[in-house]
Amino acid sequence: MKLPIYLDYNATTPVDKRVLEKILPYFTEHFGNAASRSHLYGWTAQEAVENARLQVADLIGAEAREIVFTSGATEANNLAIKGLYELYSDFKNHIITVQTEHKAVLDVCKHLEKSGCETTYLQPDSSGLISLEQIEDAIRPETFLISVMYANNEIGTLQPIKEIGALSKKREILFHTDATQAVGKIDINVDDDHIDLLSLSGHKLYAPKGIGALYVRKKSKASQLIAQMDGGKHERGFRSGTLNVTGIVGLGEACEVAKYDLLSENQKISILRDKLEQGILQNITDVQVNGNIENRLPNLANISFGGVDGENLLISFRDIAVSSGSACTSATVEPSYVLKAIGLDDNLAYATIRFSLGKYTTEEEIDFTIQYVKEVVESLR
Numbered sequence: 001m002k003l004p005i006y007l008d009y010n011a012t013t014p015v016d017k018r019v020l021e022k023i024l025p026y027f028t029e030h031f032g033n034a035a036s037r038s039h040l041y042g043w044t045a046q047e048a049v050e051n052a053r054l055q056v057a058d059l060i061g062a063e064a065r066e067i068v069f070t071s072g073a074t075e076a077n078n079l080a081i082k083g084l085y086e087l088y089s090d091f092k093n094h095i096i097t098v099q100t101e102h103k104a105v106l107d108v109c110k111h112l113e114k115s116g117c118e119t120t121y122l123q124p125d126s127s128g129l130i131s132l133e134q135i136e137d138a139i140r141p142e143t144f145l146i147s148v149m150y151a152n153n154e155i156g157t158l159q160p161i162k163e164i165g166a167l168s169k170k171r172e173i174l175f176h177t178d179a180t181q182a183v184g185k186i187d188i189n190v191d192d193d194h195i196d197l198l199s200l201s202g203h204k205l206y207a208p209k210g211i212g213a214l215y216v217r218k219k220s221k222a223s224q225l226i227a228q229m230d231g232g233k234h235e236r237g238f239r240s241g242t243l244n245v246t247g248i249v250g251l252g253e254a255c256e257v258a259k260y261d262l263l264s265e266n267q268k269i270s271i272l273r274d275k276l277e278q279g280i281l282q283n284i285t286d287v288q289v290n291g292n293i294e295n296r297l298p299n300l301a302n303i304s305f306g307g308v309d310g311e312n313l314l315i316s317f318r319d320i321a322v323s324s325g326s327a328c329t330s331a332t333v334e335p336s337y338v339l340k341a342i343g344l345d346d347n348l349a350y351a352t353i354r355f356s357l358g359k360y361t362t363e364e365e366i367d368f369t370i371q372y373v374k375e376v377v378e379s380l381r
Contacts, residue, residue, distance in 0.1 A: 052252025
């Protein structure tokens, strides 16, 4: 068993060896530019891109031409929200989102507010869930977009996406979801869920960093969103720039792997997650699990430890790689805004650890982690 044990899969994942094997030839042998249409090198690269587009689409129940490749989910979120605001701003200017969204959504909304956009930030309940009634009450005549993340990156809570999508469709409002943490972990079908735009990122599902995608429903107003990057009309005009062929091939292969391994892998992961959680709860006093226990990601346990200094807790975990519930900036350390939004006080929010498991996590590692966490917490107390 190698130390430190990696339990931060929601931050990033290693590249699957099958994905790496698929990528390698596109660094050397098949190195062409996918936009070069006059020779074999370009044709080969273009064929690989289109095959990957189909693989990504298949994983989420979309059509290949509805997939726009980006540098990651942050760019996809920016393209979706800014692109739609630019489309609608002359006659509609209101967005509905949630206080616990990723900063890649919240900061975009804050940025647009400087240009006259208005945003309603819904308050979730203590488990991180929002209700359809909250959304219904927030809708205005000028609402053009509802953006709700599929699964929260810190606490794992799954929102009622299908119901939100149906409501959005009924009220003729576009629906965007940041599904970065959900894709590859749970079954997603954009048609069943009435999703108009969906953001995803490769490095959360065992593909390389620096590649992602935006799903854009072709038979909706979403398909008219305004590009935010100009210079060549790549990706059907949605996103200019030379395509990252190696990254795209990796994302496609990772989606192909996830499509066939999803159920079995996540059953195994959820068993290990439950073992970790129960082991901590049974062996350590004054702890609590955050998020919606019945409706969450299969790989995540967000746990608060009472009676412990949060900063000392994180730096004491030298033999396990985990994340704190706190968001750090260069100047200050603040308690997680997600945990604050669901009602935790500052002290408990600081003393919160996110354990996120992956397909390479072993039972031996979980057994070690339970005992190790117990010893560290008892020592600090």
